[in-house]
Amino acid sequence: MSVWALKVVGLGAVALTLIVELVCWLRRRPDTPVKEVLFFPTEVACVEHIITPTSLSPCSCPLRHGIENSFSRLIRHIMSVSSSLDLCVFSFSNTLLSRAVLVLHSRGIAVRVLTDKDYSLITGSQIGFLRKAGICVRYDSVAVHMHHKFAVADGRRLITGSMNWTLTAVQNNKENVLITEEPDLVRPFIQEFQRLWEANDPAQLAIA
């Protein structure tokens, strides 16, 4: 075999290896973003170790411990936020979800909450506690119901579904929560949140 023939075979082998690597890399990429679906109801188990992992003493709450379920997965997604959480929720009365959001705020994470005016006043609503802690809250009082139940974490992860952030929803209802980082699905929610946030700016509403 001539030197040229050897060169062609060698070049072909290198090119083939590179193509296979490239194809594998391109095929892997779409699977990397988070895609998860959670269904409820589920038992509300203790999530203290997720909310405050640095806690020194073992938790003494009456809830069951060591359970990994849809609720703990949801709490894990919330606690994994590193820079911002935009929450747009109709009804928010779940104290554990409220604690998770308060811990994020205490870490310096930018939390914005948009909620329904009427439902923010019902017994057990956590909205007042979030406000008192210094979290920026805006109210929609135009729609019959500001019925969304979505959150955008770090500007790239969408948490959305049928479930309000209440105890009944988690424990008693048939509900779903879908989590995705697909940009084409997340982007419209980011834009809608910003649109509603600006539309319900109290300063602008006062002028109007």
Add this chain to the structure above:
Amino acid sequence: MSVWALKVVGLGAVALTLIVELVCWLRRRPDTPVKEVLFFPTEVACVEHIITPTSLSPCSCPLRHGIENSFSRLIRHIMSVSSSLDLCVFSFSNTLLSRAVLVLHSRGIAVRVLTDKDYSLITGSQIGFLRKAGICVRYDSVAVHMHHKFAVADGRRLITGSMNWTLTAVQNNKENVLITEEPDLVRPFIQEFQRLWEANDPAQLAIA
């Protein structure tokens, strides 16, 4: 230049062209499945031309005509179903959405409806009309609320979100509907629908 050198250059050019084509094809593929987000409220415009495109006479209904919005997009997604529609919805009182489902049924498409027992009895509920037309309906009476609002079309397209299939939701509420064909997101909903469908089989419930 020798014959061998020409062959190497030619082979290289062909390989490069093939690689570029392959990369472009692989990058295009993830964009092919439907990914869409619809926001509400929106004006309820006439959708007669979408529900019955073969209608000979122009529609004389009092709704506005020639409007393309979130509601008409939703109707288009429903009317594009070709083999099956599994609908799992808490409250269903929207007459236009009901008409769309009835037309699918009349075309021989396999429609299954799973709904909340209590909410199926409220004034304006369309569930009774669907049953009378011969559509198979099952009721969840176990959960406090069977609060889902999702549909799986043709076993591959998920339509889900915060929105019940009511007139108020479409016209007055802030709502979202997410449509995706991402298998990792659609599959859990297919499985959950089947689980709930079997769990609420009247024959099984009678035995229990």
